[in-house]
Amino acid sequence: MSKLTRFLGYERVLVSEAERVVALYEGKVLGIYGAGVHRMPNFRGTLVIERHNLAEPRFRSTYEKALIDRLPDVAARHLTVVKAGEREVVLIERESDLLVALAPNARLVLWTDAGPWTIRRFDLAASLKIEPLLARRLALSGRIAAVQTATVPDGKIGLLMVDGVYRETLGPGFHAFWASDAAIEVRQVDLKPQVLDVNGQELLTRDRVTIRVNVTAGYRIVDPIKATIGVKDAGDMLYRALQLAFRETLGGQTLDHILETKAGLKPEAVAALGAEMAAVGVELGAVSLKDVILPGEMRDILNQVVTAEKQAEANVIRRREETNATRSLLNTAKVMAENPVMLRLKELEALETIASKVDRLTIHNGVSGLMNDIVQLRDT
Structure with missing residues (x-):
């Protein structure tokens, strides 16, 4: 046969x-x-x-076009043709097993009998975001090229920028996006309170003394869109605003006043600075003057002034104590002059003191004579 x-x-x-x-x-x-x-x-x-x-579920043949053109009914019965749109990603699955992720404008021909096939289409014009679970499935299946990921930590938020244009705000957590011809960027913005230091700022006081000051200010971003898109750098803007504010405020004060008060900005200046930063989404906190640094020559002069002042104070205290001691002696003399018994007690105390400091004491004329002579001396 x-x-x-x-x-x-x-x-x-x-x-x-x-x-x-x-x-x-x-x-x-x-x-x-x-x-x-x-x-x-x-x-x-x-x-x-x-x-x-x-x-091999993909249909790869040199005669693909001829087959589809000449025998469309046969091709439709045996082949499944999948075409992704210009702004579309297509996922092809078989019994929950992810086969391929078609990029925009990509095309794939599958054997229908190798299925059944599940086809899911995602419109990139509507949203670029991918569910986290699906993104992890794509990563595990080796389709990581179709996915772009970003992780936003606690205390921060992410601004999704597509081709340089803001799309939406992302909260903390894992985020995934379809990789396409669009440039995707996630700008992370810290919402926690922060501290900005302005160190070594030079300025000229009203009495023409050049000093350097260290300034600190607390701030917090309350409107991430304004703080990120409205200005180039909100932190740099605050830095320069602090420089100008302290230059204007301290430049109108004398060195002695600055050293004495160390008050920093006036309330109205702080209010104006706060309003300026609020316009760009930044909440201003405490503003203070940390240090005042003097030039070497001026520091030596001030040290000499302080030394002279302390010496003068020490001299005043010394004179006061001497006066008090003299006044005490005078009061003691008056008491003794008015009370002979008190004088006699003092004489005996003096004698006791002398006797305690010598090894041998010779008394002529007897103790009675000594006491009589002392009394006679006192009477004279």
Whole structure:
């Protein structure tokens, strides 16, 4: 039978369940054949058989276009053609197994019998965001090229910029986006209270002394869009505003006043600075003057002034104590003059003190004579 078939110009082609066959006769597509035995013309050996294993679900054939153009019904019965739009990403799955993610304008032809296929389309014009679970599935399946990810930590928010244009605000957490021809950027903005230091700011006081000051200010971003898109750098803007405010305020004060008060900005200046920063989404906190640094020569002069002042104070205290001591002696003398018994006690105390400091004491004329002489001296 096989020889007769070949003699008549035909050939039997066996196709298994796990494959499909594309047949051409005399250079023309005959069709697609499934499992079974098929009798095909093969006059003068012009039959061409192209076998495809369904384990490879993609249909790759040189005759794809000819097959779809000449036999559209056959192609529609055996092939699934998937085409992504200009602003569209297409996910193709088989029984929850992710096969491929088609980028915009991409095209793929699948064997229908290798399915069933689930096709999910995502409009990039509507949203570039991907659900976190789906993004992780794409990453695990090796389709990471189709995904762009960003993580926003606690205390911050993210501003989604697409082609340099603000799209939406992202909260803390994991975020994923479809990779496309659009430039995607997530700008992270810190919402926690922050401190800005302005160190070594030089200025000239009203009495023409050059000093350097260190300034500190607290602030917090309350409107991320204004603070990020409205200005180039909100922190740099606050830095320069603090420089100007302190230059204007301290420049109108004398050095002695600055050193004495160390008050920093006036309330009205702080209010004006706060209003200026509020316009760009920044809430101003406490503003204070930390340090005043003097030039070397001025520091030496002030040290000399302080030394002279302290010496003068010490002299005043010394004179006061001397006066108090003299006044005490005078009061003691008056008491003794008015009370002979008190004078005699003092004499005995003096004698006791002298006796305690010598090893031997010789008394002439007896103790009675000594006491009488002392009394006689006192009477004289």
